[in-house]
Amino acid sequence: AQTVTQSQPEMSVQEAETVTLSCTYDTSENNYYLFWYKQPPSRQMILVIRQEAYKQQNATENRFSVNFQKAAKSFSLKISDSQLGDTAMYFCASRNSNAGGTSYGKLTFGQGTILTVHP
Amino acid sequence: DVKVTQSSRYLVKRTGEKVFLECVQDMDHENMFWYRQDPGLGLRLIYFSYDVKMKEKGDIPEGYSVSREKKERFSLILESASTNQTSMYLCASSRRGQGPYEQYFGPGTRLTVT
Numbered sequence: 709a710q711t712v713t714q715s716q717p718e719m720s721v722q723e724a725e726t727v728t729l730s731c732t733y734d735t736s737e738n739n740y741y742l743f744w745y746k747q748p749p750s751r752q753m754i755l756v757i758r759q760e761a762y763k764q765q766n767a768t769e770n771r772f773s774v775n776f777q778k779a780a781k782s783f784s785l786k787i788s789d790s791q792l793g794d795t796a797m798y799f800c801a802s803r804n805s806n807a808g809g810t811s812y813g814k815l816t817f818g819q820g821t822i823l824t825v826h827p
Numbered sequence: 828d829v830k831v832t833q834s835s836r837y838l839v840k841r842t843g844e845k846v847f848l849e850c851v852q853d854m855d856h857e858n859m860f861w862y863r864q865d866p867g868l869g870l871r872l873i874y875f876s877y878d879v880k881m882k883e884k885g886d887i888p889e890g891y892s893v894s895r896e897k898k899e900r901f902s903l904i905l906e907s908a909s910t911n912q913t914s915m916y917l918c919a920s921s922r923r924g925q926g927p928y929e930q931y932f933g934p935g936t937r938l939t940v941t
Contacts, residue, residue, distance in 0.1 A: 717867070741927040752831075753917065753932040760927055799869060805925050813858050813921050813928060814885070817870040 710735045710802050714818035721790045722826050728775075729785045729821050731800030739805040742776065742783045743815070748796040756798070759783065761805075790825045797822050830854075831933040833918050839939045846905040848936050850918030857923035859901035860930065861885075861893060864915040873916075876901055877923055908940045 711734045721727035733742065744756040759767045759776050766774050771791075775784045783802075787794055800818040834849040852859065858877050862870040862885075872885030874893040882893050890912060894902045901920075905912055915937050919930040 712869075714869075743927075743929065745932075752934050753919075755929040758927050758929065805927075813923060813930070814860075814872060814875060815870075815930060817862075819867055819869040 710737075710740075710804070710816040712800050712802050712816050712818040714798075714800055714821050716821045717819070718822045718824070720824045720826060721787075723790055723792060725790055726786060726788045727790055727823065729787075729798050729800075729823065731783045731785070731818055733781050733783060733800070733802045733816075733818075735781070735802060735804070737804045741803050741805060742774075743801045743803075744772070744774070744783075744785045745799045745801060745817075746794075746796045747799065747820075748793075753799070757785070787823075792825050792827060795823060795825045831918060831920055831931050833916075833933040833936050835936050836934060837937050837939075839941065840905075840908050841941055842909060844905075844908050844940075846908050846938065846940075848903040848905075848916055848918075848938070850901045850903070850920075850933055851899055852901075852918075852920040852931070853899065854920060854931065855898065856920035856931075857898075858921045858930075859895065860919040860921075861891075861901065861903045862917045862919065863887070864917055864935070870917065873903065908938075910940050912938065913940045914938060 742759045747753040801815040860875040861873045876895040918933040921930040922928040
């Protein structure tokens with residue numbers, strides 16, 4: 709079974725600064741995917757960024773980037789030039805690339821980190 | 828614009844009532860999921876469905892059942908609501924397959940059982 713751990717329940721950052729959210733995971737699979745989702749207050753959860761485990765290059769999406777350390781099973785999210793709209797709960801998640809051949813696409817989520825961006 | 832909708836944003840029910848939460852997606856996705864979200868616990872999978880009339884238990888299925896009669900609709904049923912089922916319920920859908928397909932989420936239903 710997969711497990712995902714986010715050890716920072718809450719983080720805060722000043723507008724325009726950089727913040728890093730931590731995530732560690734455990735899996736016995738060799739092929740898997742990792743995701744960061746964002747849940748703004750009272751709004752729907754949306755995907756921020758994804759990483760395929762077989763790709764060594766860290767994924768980036770505009771101001772969002774990841775530091776994927778496969779051997780350490782670590783997948784941190786870096787937010788550069790933080791904006792007020794980045795205030796949200798962030799979830800790290802993982803899934804196997806082939807769930808027993810059926811590819812159900814089940815995600816395992818971490819506990820979440822509440823990020824507050826201060827003006 | 829892709830969309831997952833849920834029947835209610837807020838719901839208050841009494842202990843012992845039968846509760847139906849409905850979810851509809853317009854993306855022709857094969858997979859649909861029901862999660863509950865509790866502080867400090869993240870999202871936990873209750874049930875999922877990978878096709879019409881097909882379902883699989885997630886991590887916390889006790890006290891819940893589901894129904895998927897049409898591809899676009901996935902219902903979560905609380906047969907006899909209890910206070911420990913007070914929570915935020917999130918529905919999601921995704922394509923089926925081995926790619927890194929994202930899950931699309933609904934706005935959530937905050938259920939209070941009194």
